[in-house]
Amino acid sequence: MPTVISKYIDSTVAKYNIPKEHFTRSVVAAAVFLYGLKLGYPYIQLLCKNSTTNNSYQNGHAAIISSKADGDNCVHSSTNNNNNKVQNGKSVMNGIKNGEAVVLKQQKSPGINKEFIIQLHKLVKLMLPGIWTKEVGLLSMHTLALATRTFLSIYVASMEGEIVKYIVRKDVKNFAIMLLKWLGVAVPATFINSVIRYLENKLALAFRSRLVSHAYSLYFRDQTYYRVSNLDGRIENADHRLTDDITAFTSSVAHLYSHITKPLFDCLLIAIALARTNKKMGAAIIPGPILATVVISLTGQILKAVSPKFGILVAEEANRKGYLRHIHARIITNAEEIAFYGGQKVELSHLEKAYNSLVDQMNTIFSQRLWYVMLEQFLMKYVWSGTGMIMVSLPILTSKRHAEQDSSPDGGVSERTQYFTTTRNLLGSGADAVERLMSSYKEVVELAGYTARVGDMLDVFEDASHGKYQRAVVTTAESKHLAKNGGFRLEFKNGQPVVKGVIHETKDGTIVLKNVPIVTPNCDVVCPNLTLTVMPGMHLLITGPNGCGKSSLFRILSGLWPVYSGELRKPATSDMFYIPQRPYMSLGSLADQVIYPDTEADMRKKGIALGHLQRCLSLVHLDHIVEREGGWHVTTDWKDVLSGGEKQRMAMARLFYHRPKFALLDECTSAVSIDVESNIYEEAKVAGITLLTITHRPSLWKFHTHLLQFDGEGGWKLESLDSTMRLSLKEEKEKLEAQLAGVPDAQERLKVSDVRNMKA
Numbered sequence: 001m002p003t004v005i006s007k008y009i010d011s012t013v014a015k016y017n018i019p020k021e022h023f024t025r026s027v028v029a030a031a032v033f034l035y036g037l038k039l040g041y042p043y044i045q046l047l048c049k050n051s052t053t054n055n056s057y058q059n060g061h062a063a064i065i066s067s068k069a070d071g072d073n074c075v076h077s078s079t080n081n082n083n084n085k086v087q088n089g090k091s092v093m094n095g096i097k098n099g100e101a102v103v104l105k106q107q108k109s110p111g112i113n114k115e116f117i118i119q120l121h122k123l124v125k126l127m128l129p130g131i132w133t134k135e136v137g138l139l140s141m142h143t144l145a146l147a148t149r150t151f152l153s154i155y156v157a158s159m160e161g162e163i164v165k166y167i168v169r170k171d172v173k174n175f176a177i178m179l180l181k182w183l184g185v186a187v188p189a190t191f192i193n194s195v196i197r198y199l200e201n202k203l204a205l206a207f208r209s210r211l212v213s214h215a216y217s218l219y220f221r222d223q224t225y226y227r228v229s230n231l232d233g234r235i236e237n238a239d240h241r242l243t244d245d246i247t248a249f250t251s252s253v254a255h256l257y258s259h260i261t262k263p264l265f266d267c268l269l270i271a272i273a274l275a276r277t278n279k280k281m282g283a284a285i286i287p288g289p290i291l292a293t294v295v296i297s298l299t300g301q302i303l304k305a306v307s308p309k310f311g312i313l314v315a316e317e318a319n320r321k322g323y324l325r326h327i328h329a330r331i332i333t334n335a336e337e338i339a340f341y342g343g344q345k346v347e348l349s350h351l352e353k354a355y356n357s358l359v360d361q362m363n364t365i366f367s368q369r370l371w372y373v374m375l376e377q378f379l380m381k382y383v384w385s386g387t388g389m390i391m392v393s394l395p396i397l398t399s400k401r402h403a404e405q406d407s408s409p410d411g412g413v414s415e416r417t418q419y420f421t422t423t424r425n426l427l428g429s430g431a432d433a434v435e436r437l438m439s440s441y442k443e444v445v446e447l448a449g450y451t452a453r454v455g456d457m458l459d460v461f462e463d464a465s466h467g468k469y470q471r472a473v474v475t476t477a478e479s480k481h482l483a484k485n486g487g488f489r490l491e492f493k494n495g496q497p498v499v500k501g502v503i504h505e506t507k508d509g510t511i512v513l514k515n516v517p518i519v520t521p522n523c524d525v526v527c528p529n530l531t532l533t534v535m536p537g538m539h540l541l542i543t544g545p546n547g548c549g550k551s552s553l554f555r556i557l558s559g560l561w562p563v564y565s566g567e568l569r570k571p572a573t574s575d576m577f578y579i580p581q582r583p584y585m586s587l588g589s590l591a592d593q594v595i596y597p598d599t600e601a602d603m604r605k606k607g608i609a610l611g612h613l614q615r616c617l618s619l620v621h622l623d624h625i626v627e628r629e630g631g632w633h634v635t636t637d638w639k640d641v642l643s644g645g646e647k648q649r650m651a652m653a654r655l656f657y658h659r660p661k662f663a664l665l666d667e668c669t670s671a672v673s674i675d676v677e678s679n680i681y682e683e684a685k686v687a688g689i690t691l692l693t694i695t696h697r698p699s700l701w702k703f704h705t706h707l708l709q710f711d712g713e714g715g716w717k718l719e720s721l722d723s724t725m726r727l728s729l730k731e732e733k734e735k736l737e738a739q740l741a742g743v744p745d746a747q748e749r750l751k752v753s754d755v756r757n758m759k760a
């Protein structure tokens, strides 16, 4: 068949007097153009479609807002903050809990689509921020190394052809010279191979460093690390995305670059070398490439049609890996509590569940790969080898040169053997190159999975730092009731609550709340309307039942939670210092614990010496630990070394180091003995710090001038805590204590009477 085509072409060119070379080049150019058009067509079509259907759903379904008809419960979930559309994704209805809440969750499908190209473009811009960067230098060197390797491959293939020619001619001298040359080329060739791998790893690391530094700067901007896990519901396990996913993404990009660039060079240069060899043999050039193009295109189409959705599979695998890691991290963090409870059975079952789910996903990928790789190998190894054999034999079979035309002594046998060896080697390398190009499709699809995870993470960080959150929101009947009573109703837009409150920084150092609601991240309104002014020196005691919003008030004052309505005036964040119930011990030395969140450099800048830290510790009765632990610069895991009460005292020592205008104390001395606690409060007041204290301990009342009492129903009461008030509270406490003190006696009497009754 190819011979027939070749003969037909020869006669046609001769008939119209067209130079054969022109004809050949035009055919190859047309074939390349058409194939390029065919590959690019779906993307051109997609681009056109997207620009015309901007407000419509694409490749997915969206369920944006769903509300229950009875009006008691309403559920909102949005997949996009600005408009109600989901691209290349779908929203999944997760189920109805207790007949009250429906939670909707968005599920994106990573794949080779417009979303992928946009996200990849954004990430590439971050990894290659300019021309004169280290990354571009590495990339250029890498490209040069890849091109050099291709030239060397072609050179080696032609040398091998010559070696075979001298063997057939029995020309020992030339054979020995060629063999030495061949060995000489092997040294730079292997060095280049090693350089390619080295540069690929360097490039992956450089890309990773760029992305990590960008991601860290976003993660630590404006408390984003808190907001992402507490206020936004889009990404779980940010730690996994920041570590493993960024690594996988950057390695994949660097690997794909060499995996695509090198075969492209190979294909181009090998095609030119093959054409020249064929021309030298006086054989027809067109049939071989046409045959190769047809076979390769068909193979590509078949593989594309049967290829599993590796992008989705890989993204899901990364998700499950992240979850498994999260469960491990929880066990390490809460090891003591779990051990006290003896909760290993439950924890083990959680771990096993997470691990088995990862194994299931990996098995799915392995089994999908099994059939795909089998088909890939069959098409690329056998079908292509057969095609290669036809291509190698064609020029020899169709060559018009006759034995008598050959100048060589063996009638052209050695020349034809040389040609055969060179061409076979070149074709082998060419086939390898095309195989790598085609198998890189699978890697591109996997890259789409990593791109989606990294790109989504950066988008969420960006949104969270600008106060834009998305999470499935459930408002309950109770919170709606509160909202009605307080005259406050949370407003929703695109399924997300609208932040309408204003925040101002005051210069006079007062805290003012005007009609500020306390709203949880789930949009439960725990207190619809709080109005309050705290002047410096006005020590405020905050009480109320559990879950009434006491700590949440501190979250709002610290800027962690948004102000949904009303007005908040507060001093600069540096003038307020929050101490939580569970004290946080940082990494570092003993001195680092006292000065946290300052660093030693900050401390030096402020002109503070270690002697001052010693005084801070003595104010909380903790100065003895300096000697006990071996000095200020000892580094250990302070979380485990210090007792619960010691950790709380250390947290209070920070208060004396920083000396803020306001101290937000959230039951932070619950494990400290009452006498030490009283001393600390006394000293804090002497230091001029205004106290806002959440406590259930009556022993602390005397240090405060005002009382803010939440009733747990959304209501609150602010009154001054004068001596009569303190007395009445004290009396109430003593009455209750007296009643409780009688309970064991009563129980004892009850037991005795029960025994008597039984005996009777």
Ligand SMILES: Nc1ncnc2c1ncn2[C@@H]1O[C@H](COP(=O)(O)OP(=O)(O)OP(=O)(O)O)[C@@H](O)[C@H]1O
Pocket: 230, 520, 521, 522, 526, 544, 545, 546, 547, 548, 549, 550, 551, 552, 553
């Ligand atoms: N990160 C969060 N996401 C969702 N809801 C939260 C979050 N943190 C707190 N809440 C909810 O906010 C409400 C008020 O919580 P808050 O911590 O202010 O209670 P509290 O009055 O300090 O209680 P306690 O005395 O038990 O410490 C609770 O119903 C709680 O479930």
